[in-house]
Every structure is written in structure tokens, then in C-alpha cells.
Amino acid sequence: MNKLLPAFVILLFLPLRIYTQTDATGALRRFEQQGTLLQNKYDSVAQTHTDTSELLHNIEIAKNILFQSKPHEAKLLLRETLKQSQRLFFHTGIVTSLSAFGLATAKQGYIDSGMIIVYQALNWYNNYSTQISQDALYDLYAVMGMLYSDKGQYDSAHHCFYNGLLLAEKDTAKNSARLLAAYNNMSIYWVGLKEWEKAAYYINKALPYLEKVKNSISFRRMGVGIYNNMATLKVDYFKQNDSAIYYSRLALQVARGDSFSTGLTLNLLGYIHSNRKEYEKAVSCLKEAYVIWKGMNDFNGLFSSGYALGCVYLDAKQYREAEPYLLEALRNRKQYARNQEYLNVLQHLYSLYQKQESYDKAFYYLAEAYSLRDSLFALQFNQGIQTLEVKYKVSEKDKSLVQKALQISEQKNEISRRNIFITATSIITLLLIALLITLRKNYRANQKNLSNKVTVLERENELGHLNAIIKGEESERKRIAQEIHDGIGGMLAAIKMNISTLQNKTITTEHLTELNGIMDIVEETASEVRRTAQNLMPDLLMEHNLLTAIRIYTDMVYNTNNLHINLQVHSEWPDLDKSFELSLYRILQEIVQNTIKHAAATSLVMQFRITDDEAHIITEDNGKGFDVKHARKGLGLSNIESRIKHLKGEVHIESIKGEGTTFYLIFNISNYKV
DSSP, X not given: OGGGHHHHHHHHHXXXXXXXXXXXXXXXXXXXXXXXXXXXXXXXXXXXXXXXXXXXXXXXXXXXXXXXXXXXXXXXXXXXHHHHHHHTTOHHHHHHHHHHHHHHHHHTTBHXXXXXXXXXXXXXXXXXXXXXXXXXXXXXXXXXXXXXXXXXXXXXXXXXXXXXXXXXXTTTTTOHHHHHXXXXXXXXXXXXXXXXXHHHHHHHHHHHHHHHTTTSTHHHHHHHHHHHHHHHHHHHTSOOHHHHHHHHHHHHHHHTTOHHHHHHHHXXXXXXXXXXXXXXXXXXXXXXXXXXXXXXXXXXXXXXXXXXXXXXXXXXXXXXXXXXXXXXXXXXXXXXXXXXXXXXXXXXXXXXXXXXXXXXXXXXXXXXXXXXXXXXXXXHHHHHHHHHHHHHHHHHHXXXXXHHHHHHHHHHHHHHHHHHHHHHHXXXXXXXXXXXXXXXXXXXXXXXXXXXXXXHHHHHHHHHHHHHHHHHHHHHHXXXXXXXXXXXXXXXXXXXXXXXXXXXXXXXHHHHHHHHHHHHHHHHHHHHHHHXXXXXXXXXXXXXXXXXXXXXXXXXXXXXXXXXXXXXXXXXXXXXXXXXXXXXXXXXXXXXXXXXXXXXXXXXXXXXXXXXXXXXXXXXXXXXXXXXXXXXOOHHHHHHHHHHHHTTOEEEEEEETXXXXXXXXXXXXXXXXX
């Protein structure tokens, strides 16, 4: 029974018949005469479908009809889709129709004619490849693989199936059905050659994709193929008959409603039961399949089921039941000239008649078998000789090609050496140019850095000089304030005491009035001396922070000069270095004095704000203003700008005549925080 497996595999997925070219021509003529009625059946459908998407849909319908073992009906529809595609210059439709038409022709037994049609599809694709979809190319690979397999050209078949797989794997997300079909074809190929491990690899790759196409029209055909392949693998490689029956029953569930797929699955299920010596179950499955094939008028299916029934009955020693099935199988294969299958039937008939002790019939079929075997051997021998001749000619050509290749290689090596030399020279030249450019840039950068350093040193020197002047000025202010306080202040105090003594003595009223006047002048002079000393050396900064000192100072200014100063503090003021605060105090003091002397203002607003590490101070008066661009800088403005420069701050002055003057002061205090 094991000898039947290759026949089952071929029938399962490649149900094609081999005719000679002469038979093909005659059969094609008879088919076209018999197909007139069916032609009319599809004319009304095909003529209405001129849209390309509808054409592709019709081609898919034709393929499904084809895989239901109805190639004659499929060809009628494909002939119309081909005409419509040519009329619309729809190249994808032309290639797909031609490849399916070639497969249908091969399934009618005209394999060579089918291959010619498929070659036409391939030529069309080569001429218009940019205008043809990848789906059409995949179908072309699949059909060519099937036809090459049926002709026994397995290397060419593998080449086509593998190229189809590579094409399908490029876009797995978009077309799961295409990838499933590609894995299915590869598994069919390796099962047919009994390369079980390779077949198992592709079957396992295909199984996850069945779920993705469960609701598509591809599921039945692909599901039956994958499950039957898995069943074949289980029974013949793993020897797991129970598992094989499980997968066959899965295939049978999927196949119900499709006579062709059901017949294939029942054939395989009968084989599995026979392998388990369950002859009654095997006969039941095979007879059911036999009825299906007979109803479809499918001679390939009838041969596979009938031949299998004869073998099962022979194994079960039911010789009388085996004889008619084997004789029918012999007539079937003799008619269609399948030599290897014909030889298998002859051998089983020899075995049958030998066991029945009909030695004359046994001898007849044995002689027929030996004669066919000899002719097959001679054919194979001649084919082997032809193959060797071809290989010899190819090897001679290969030698010539190798010599030419060596010459070309030497030329390429010489060109390569020249290119390397030119490339190396170019790289060295470019590196030298790059080095020179880098050195020039570094020289310019160093010169610029040196210039910047000189500028910085000059500025630092200038600032250091300015800082020394300001420190000297502050020291001088302190000394003068001390002398005024100790000297002139003390003398005024002594004068005041003497005048007070005179006031207590008996003097005339006229003299008393004069003394009182002198006393008032002395007190006013003493107050002015104290204010001057305090301005020269503000002790308030030693006792309070800047804002408090400024507030006390502005109150004192208001009492003596009637200038109202409004202090506005918009953020918390940090504790700062006293020397920095003293410089700020002097700057604000100078602004206030300039406002009193020159602006004739009645109001002055001072705003204080800290933002990150910057102190922002704005002063705004309502005085008479001045022209900032053309104004001559007096001692006051110069002092303000020099002190701000000393503190590395910024000053912006805005003034409008008749409206007032605004100072914007900005200082970085990050280095002055205590």
C-alpha cells in the first residue's frame, strides 16, 4: 500500500494528465466543439464585467471552478477575462488569465500545451513588468512550479516555488493568503519527494496563517492541502496513525461542500486506515471517494480510488473484489499513458493472479511488467545519456567561461589596483588639504583668542584702575567726613556752648535777639555739617541693608528738598556684599542729586526687582527731561556710568523733554550674594 503514496500526493495537488502533443491538438479541437453550450452560459456574465477589479474577481471564480476539477468550465470564463483584459490593455489580467488558462489546459491532460500558454504569460510579464501586479507574478510562479512537478522536472519546480515564496515573504502583513499558498506549495513539493523534515518545516510555517484566512475563499483549498500534508507526514514519517487520522478529519470538515477536496481527503483517509490494517474503514472511505470521482467524471480521481481499493482488497486477501478495480485502473492508465502508474498496476495484477494460482494470467502480467520496465529503463538510460552529453557540453562551455572569467578577473584586478592607487593618492591629497585648512583655522582662532585676551586684560586693567580710584575716593570721603565731624563739628559745638553761656548772662534785649539769631545759624550749620558727613560716609549701610538705607536717605531728602521719592520693591531683596551695596547706594544717591539739581522734579519713583541672578533697578522722575543723544555729560552722569561699569552692570537712559527721565539699571549679583 505504501507504493500508492506518490500517486496520492500528485493527485492531491497536481491532478494533471500527460498527453502527447498530437493528442493535445485533437482533444483541444473536440473540447472546443463540446464547449459551445457552456460558452453561452458564461457569455452573459463575462460581457458585463469590464472593470479591472471585476475582471480579477472573475479570474478568481475561474480558479475555484478549476480546483473543483472543472477545467473545461474554468477555461470558458478565462477566455472571456483574457479578451476583456486585452481590450482594456489590462496587463495584470492578461498574465493572470493566461497562467490560469495554461493550468486548466494541463489539467485536461495537455501538459505541453499548458506549458506553452504559461510561457506566453511569462513573456508578457517580461515585456510589461512595471504595469503588472506582484500577485500576477506569484500566480505565474505557482502554476509553473505545478507543471514542472508534473513533468518530473523537480529542480525547475523548486526554483519556481521558492521564487514565489520569496515574493510572498516581502509583504506578509498585506497578503497572508499568498504567503500561506507559498508555504503550501513548498510543503507539497517536499512531501512528493518524501523529504519529510523539509516538508514539516513548511507545514509548520503555514499552520499559523490558516487562522488569518479562515473567512476567505482561499481557506477551503489551502486548509485541505495543509491538513492533508500534515496527515501524510504523521503517517509516513512519524508513524503516528492516530494523529494522521485527526488531521485528515480536520481536512474533511473543511472540504465538505467541495467534491474535489472531499474526494482527495477520503483517498488519503482510506490510505491511513489501510496502513492501520483497518480494511473495512479504508474500503468505506475509498468507495465514497470513488462515487464522487465518478460523478465528476474525473479519471485521475477514479484511478486513484479504484487502484487504492484494489490494493486494499489485495492486502485483505479479498481477491475477487480486488480484481475489477485493478483491471479498471489498468485500462485507465493505459489510456492516459502514465507509465510508472501503469507498471504499478501490472505488478499488483501479477501478485493477485499468483495468489489466485492463475499462473497464466500472472505470467502474462509479469511479462508485461518486465517489458514496460525494460522500456522505462531504456528511456531512463537514454535520458541519462542525453543528460550526460548536455552536462559535458555545459562543462566545456564552463571551461571556456572560466578562462574568460580569469581574463576578466585579471583585468578587473589591474583596474582595481589602479583604482586603489588613485584612491589612495586622492585620500592623501585630501588629508593634506584638510590638514592645511585645519592649521590655518587654528592659527586664525589662536590669533583671535590672543586678541580677545589682550582686550580682556586691557578691560581688567582699566576696571582695576577704576576700582582703585573708587576705593581711593571712598577712603578720601571717609577721611573728610571724619575731619568734618571731629573738626568743624567740634568747633561749632564749642561756639554753641559759648553762645549758650552768654544767653544765660544778663544782657540787653537787643543783644539777646542777635545772640538767638546767631544761635539759629550755628544750629543750622551744625545740621548741614552732620548731613554732609553722613552722605560722605553712610553709617546706615553698616547697620542696615541697602533698601533700608535708601528709604532713610529718601526720607531725609524729602524733608530738606520737598522731592517725594516712592520706593517700590517687587521681590525679596537678598543680603549682598557691603562694598557692592555701597556702590549701588552711591549710584542711586547720584541719580537723586541730579534729579534735585537739574530736573526740577517733584516726584521720583524707584523700583527694585530680583530676577534669577539679576538685580533690576528703575528710577523715573517727572522733571523737565533732556536730549540724551546731544546732552553734555556732566560730572554726575559720568560718575554714574563709571560706577556701573565698575560693577559690570548695564545702564539705559530714556528722557523726553517736558515729561521726565528714566534710568534702567541691570546688575549680575551671582558673585555678590552673602
